[in-house]
Amino acid sequence: MRVLYHLTLSPAARKVRVVLAEKNLEFTLKLEKTWERRPEFLALNPAAEVPVMIEPDGTVLAGTDAIVEYLDEVYREKLLIGINPIDRAEVRRLCAWFDVKMNLEVTENLLGQKMMRRYGGQGQPNSQAIRAGHANLPNHLDYVGYLVERRRWLAGDHFSVADITAAAHLSALDYLGDVPWEGHDPAKEWYARIKSRPSFRAILADHVPGAPPPAHYADLDF
């Protein structure tokens, strides 16, 4: 059986979970407290980060992009990175938008401060960072809205890893109750479509012990 090392609220791990589910690939989740730096885990990924995936034949894959690109190359029944080089470039541009730019401006400032510090034992959250995260988030909701007012999905006509990447970040932030959906109707309508996909069910069923999600988190009609 395929194994995926993850953290429940890690957007990077959520991205791989949804890609696997979209492709109907079975896997077992293993929670990895990366901050414990287990030697056995460091041997799998010296960067000490999730996700790490072990294929049924024992092949070890580390790193979000490495795993997602591998899955789209090997399991081709349903392609998630686009079907021609130009479409694929647009999907990858948007993945970097959310995984690099939004991650730095929002996710690290909110999720990183509130949860990773709390569970990773890196001290008290930095209130200045949290304010910056809240201030930056509406820009990214606006960008999602801008895109889906012009296209069916973020990168074009087809659902893609760009949608999964944005939803991975927003779902983790939504678990914290940090996403101001009101006033961002196009982004909210897009996220409602994401939430209704079977591949997202496990994400919506997530539960971090001692930190339950707000009531609307799993609600398809939020």
Added chain:
Amino acid sequence: MRVLYHLTLSPAARKVRVVLAEKNLEFTLKLEKTWERRPEFLALNPAAEVPVMIEPDGTVLAGTDAIVEYLDEVYREKLLIGINPIDRAEVRRLCAWFDVKMNLEVTENLLGQKMMRRYGGQGQPNSQAIRAGHANLPNHLDYVGYLVERRRWLAGDHFSVADITAAAHLSALDYLGDVPWEGHDPAKEWYARIKSRPSFRAILADHVPGAPPPAHYADLDF
């Protein structure tokens, strides 16, 4: 003619320049002072970052990974991301190591503080960040050394984008005189091989007005 918008010391833009040169693809460089946020440039890339590439047919590509993956998909005479899915995963894992982990721990702390702040007008360099960058850099030289003591190139038998990515960061830091090559012989020997490649000539000829490189920067026998 293909156009590449860049900044001279941007590791992301250097990566694309070397990929283009390795593939013998001609291009014209245009210097883009991203901090000026020119509306015409924002229309090409709303993230306001280099590299942005315009293909001869007018196709606009933004984002390092998007451009590099596109080039390796379309111009296939010399493949730089590996030839099978597992090799490609290892190349991409290492690209993330340097573009994400080393970038955060080292490049942003040194290059970001010293040059981008100076030219980008974001205030004085933060001496604590610069100390952290210097403290972290030897770990990454050790990792390069660890890899090339076991493999011909960073990701395996073949020269790849993993080598180009590591060299893009290290060359920009070396321009600042910040790389402690002494005491890191395996990494130094690997970088000497990189410097001797024709694709690296233009990088070694770079010159930022008012900030000349140290004498060893362009020296193949440094």
